[in-house]
Amino acid sequence: MTPLIDMAFLLIVFFVLVSQVTGAEFVDMALPKPSSNAAKRPGDADRIVLNVIPAKDGGAAAYRVGKREFAPDAAGLQQLVATMAQAMKANPGIEVNVRADRSTAYSWVRPAMDAVADALATSGIDRSRARIKLMVMGADSHG
Amino acid sequence: MADAVPGNDSTRHAALGALQALASALPDGQVGRRPRRSSMVRRRRREPAVGFAIRTNMTPMIDVVFQLLVFFIATTRYANDERVIAMDLARRTAAVAPAGAAAPAPPPPPPTDPFAMEDEALRLEVRTDGTVAAGTPFRKNFTTAELRAALTEQVRSPMHPKGMFESAFPVVIAPAENAPWESAVEVLDAAVAAGFRNVGFERRPGVTGSAP
Numbered sequence: 219m220t221p222l223i224d225m226a227f228l229l230i231v232f233f234v235l236v237s238q239v240t241g242a243e244f245v246d247m248a249l250p251k252p253s254s255n256a257a258k259r260p261g262d263a264d265r266i267v268l269n270v271i272p273a274k275d276g277g278a279a280a281y282r283v284g285k286r287e288f289a290p291d292a293a294g295l296q297q298l299v300a301t302m303a304q305a306m307k308a309n310p311g312i313e314v315n316v317r318a319d320r321s322t323a324y325s326w327v328r329p330a331m332d333a334v335a336d337a338l339a340t341s342g343i344d345r346s347r348a349r350i351k352l353m354v355m356g357a358d359s360h361g
Numbered sequence: 362m363a364d365a366v367p368g369n370d371s372t373r374h375a376a377l378g379a380l381q382a383l384a385s386a387l388p389d390g391q392v393g394r395r396p397r398r399s400s401m402v403r404r405r406r407r408e409p410a411v412g413f414a415i416r417t418n419m420t421p422m423i424d425v426v427f428q429l430l431v432f433f434i435a436t437t438r439y440a441n442d443e444r445v446i447a448m449d450l451a452r453r454t455a456a457v458a459p460a461g462a463a464a465p466a467p468p469p470p471p472p473t474d475p476f477a478m479e480d481e482a483l484r485l486e487v488r489t490d491g492t493v494a495a496g497t498p499f500r501k502n503f504t505t506a507e508l509r510a511a512l513t514e515q516v517r518s519p520m521h522p523k524g525m526f527e528s529a530f531p532v533v534i535a536p537a538e539n540a541p542w543e544s545a546v547e548v549l550d551a552a553v554a555a556g557f558r559n560v561g562f563e564r565r566p567g568v569t570g571s572a573p
Binding site for chain 2: 227
């Protein structure tokens, strides 16, 4: 009996921790699904996951990095830039994954990408290396 | 004492007979009773310890543990279907003109001459309905499917040796403000799938900090 309970508790701890991470980084939304397979599988490099949390009318309710949310106004974007610049200074090889809902208007996604560019500029990382990675669904997925 | 001297057969037989007589004289159950009694005592001592103190009822705890396990397995989201498209940050902010100014542009250079258009990015304007207005040298509107075919044909590769673009030719995607993110990504994906390596969204200088 004891090994069974040991295993069950270990599995519970594992899934609790995993769901903590994924719940913060993978906000539930319908990612765009392009019709070809140009997109690649994500690597295991260090990353910042920048979520554009969708609102109902094609807008954005907030921008979110980890568990921190930033209002989609000028002050919030300044904070977002500062937060990402800090992470980039600490880890120059870090990459930024942008997740946005497929129905969100481009005018709400653009500030997020501009914020990434500004954060790169303030942290002094070589722009030629800097890449944003856009998260999409695979063309053969069921999402 | 002389009786016990080994080798004396008659005395040995006498001693054996005396022992057997002694054993048969004992009451029948007496030999086995001692161990039985001691084992009963041991069992009586152990039983309460095992039966009531240590063996608690584990079933409800295991039920709850398995419920939790199933809950966390079922609610954990995996991003197995997610893919990434790497995108260059647009470096060409100065070269990008607004949409209105692009219309009365001078006639395009001969499209087969890559040197003449070296400094000018291919500009793809994504409209709200998902169609794409392609800039010089296409200068026409496409659906995304047509755009895919046209771009694939025009990127120079072993498959398309007559394509007019090098794969390093810069592509700037300029979605309309209200264009859904899905169509913007579709066009980006079309350009990347066609073989362009230098694809990015238009970046207008000085707009950071101004969400709509």
